[in-house]
Amino acid sequence: MWTTIAFVVLATLTSGQGRDWEYYMWGAALAEVDPAAEPSCVFARPDGGGLPLTHAYAPGGAIVDATLTLSLVTSDGDPLVGLPAEDVWLMSTGSGLAPCGWGCLPDGPSDENGQMVWREPLLAGGHTVGESLVIALAGTPMQREFDITVKTPDQDGDRLVNLTDITIFAQALGSYVESCDFNDDGTVNLSDLARFTGGIGRTCP
Numbered sequence: 001m002w003t004t005i006a007f008v009v010l011a012t013l014t015s016g017q018g019r020d021w022e023y024y025m026w027g028a029a030l031a032e033v034d035p036a037a038e039p040s041c042v043f044a045r046p047d048g049g050g051l052p053l054t055h056a057y058a059p060g061g062a063i064v065d066a067t068l069t070l071s072l073v074t075s076d077g078d079p080l081v082g083l084p085a086e087d088v089w090l091m092s093t094g095s096g097l098a099p100c101g102w103g104c105l106p107d108g109p110s111d112e113n114g115q116m117v118w119r120e121p122l123l124a125g126g127h128t129v130g131e132s133l134v135i136a137l138a139g140t141p142m143q144r145e146f147d148i149t150v151k152t153p154d155q156d157g158d159r160l161v162n163l164t165d166i167t168i169f170a171q172a173l174g175s176y177v178e179s180c181d182f183n184d185d186g187t188v189n190l191s192d193l194a195r196f197t198g199g200i201g202r203t204c205p
């Protein structure tokens with residue numbers, strides 16, 4: 001568990017426009033994030049049947065790569081290898097994201113380069129319209145916020161896509177609701193409906 005980690009961490013963050021350095025006191029190392037495209041929109045489902053972050057949407061609907069890469073380096077300058085995925089997770093700045101568990105974990109433990117990535121579809125319900133995403137190290141959110149919006153068919157965030165969500169989505173078909181515009185193209189139409197119906201009955205594993 002993360003409580004076993006006991007060294008000093010500095011965090012470095014990068015963005016598409018340039019690099020922001022953030023020195024972050026955590027348990028252990030220097031952390032660097034490559035957040036990819038911002039702003040962007042990611043489609044997720046509680047069962048993990050959403051889209052990978054490589055298939056995110058920019059405003060207007062163009063496909064962009066929103067893969068997040070976190071690089072961890074120890075205070076000695078060596079890659080922090082083998083940090084369990086469970087020690088680091090993605091969360092929202094508000095209460096809109098309903099992850100399966102306490103947050104959306106990276107795809108695996110830190111590799112030989114000390115890197116962890118979020119590329120696979122997120123396991124989550126809810127939506128983060130109006131919120132941002134942050135990476136939490138051992139439960140403590142880093143300062144850098146990502147302008148990435150997560151949208152899921154589980155509109156009410158109870159981690160199950162059922163009749164309640166169908167009612168919300170049906171209303172969105174007639175009048176635009178941003179949380180139901182899964183491909184961020186500015187309309188809620190058949191393409192969003194297909195994403196929605198594919199999620200009916202789905203819940204966390």
Ligand SMILES: [Ca+2]
Pocket residue numbers: 154155156157158159160161162164165
């Ligand atoms: Ca629901």
Ligand SMILES: [Ca+2]
Pocket residue numbers: 180181182183184185186187188189191192
């Ligand atoms: Ca749409």
